[in-house]
Amino acid sequence: MSTPVQPPAGTASSHRAVENLIARYAELVDDGDFAGLGHLLADAVFTGSGPSVSGREALERMFRDTLIVYADGTPRTQHVTTNLAVEVDEEAGTAAARSYVTVFQALPELPLQAIACGRYHDRFERRAGQWRFTERLVRITLVGDVSHHLRRAAARD
Numbered sequence: 001m002s003t004p005v006q007p008p009a010g011t012a013s014s015h016r017a018v019e020n021l022i023a024r025y026a027e028l029v030d031d032g033d034f035a036g037l038g039h040l041l042a043d044a045v046f047t048g049s050g051p052s053v054s055g056r057e058a059l060e061r062m063f064r065d066t067l068i069v070y071a072d073g074t075p076r077t078q079h080v081t082t083n084l085a086v087e088v089d090e091e092a093g094t095a096a097a098r099s100y101v102t103v104f105q106a107l108p109e110l111p112l113q114a115i116a117c118g119r120y121h122d123r124f125e126r127r128a129g130q131w132r133f134t135e136r137l138v139r140i141t142l143v144g145d146v147s148h149h150l151r152r153a154a155a156r157d
Contacts, residue, residue, distance in 0.1 A: 014088045017131040018095050018124055025136075026079035026101075034063040043125070044133035049140065068151055070107070075149060078104045081120070093126035101138075103149070110148050117142040 021040070028036040038060030045054045046062070053062045067075045083100040099120045106112035118140035125134045 011088050011090055014090060014095060014126070014131065015086045018086050018088070018097055018122075019084060021124065021131060021133060022081055022084065022097060022099060022120070022122065025133075026081055029063070029067075029079055030074060030077050032067075032069050032074040034060045034067075037063050041133050041136065043127070044135055046136050046138075048138040066151055068149055076105055076107050077115075077149060080104065095124040095126075095131065097122040097124070105149055107148055110145070113144060114142075115144040115146050115149055116140050 024040060025037070028034075028040060038056040041059050042056040044059075045052050046059055047053075050062075053059055070076050080102045081099050082102070084097060085099070086095060086097045088095040097120070099122075101116075101118055101120055102114055103116040104112060105115045118138060121135075121137040121139070122133060123135035124131050126132075
């Protein structure tokens with residue numbers, strides 16, 4: 001039986017830093033912390049269902065204008081990120097990640113359910129020793145009842 005090859009120590013810590021950024025995005029969305037999202041993605045181009053958005057203020061505004069927030073200050077969602085694959089190029093100071101996302105939502109009038117599933121394709125860059133998002137591409141492939149989550153969907157109903 002062969003021994004698994006361990007990545008160099010720097011690579012392992014870089015993988016963890018990238019994973020933490022991906023997890024932080026989910027926390028900030030679910031907390032309704034749009035200023036935090038603007039800060040997290042300040043160096044990134046974000047592409048979802050609409051035109052690409054970049055810049056801290058523009059990103060914060062996009063999330064505020066898109067997501068419905070409830071009395072507790074949150075969108076009442078849980079973003080679950082799975083099947084995470086991270087590739088780090090230590091010499092270049094870049095990384096890429098692919099993952100699945102499932103968004104759950106529950107409200108008093110809406111039982112707990114998955115409202116959207118899809119994929120994230122992310123790129124990162126290490127600047128001044130810190131990993132940062134440089135790109136987030138969101139591709140939602142399965143959509144349920146998002147009328148309690150997205151302002152545009154609620155406006156159509």
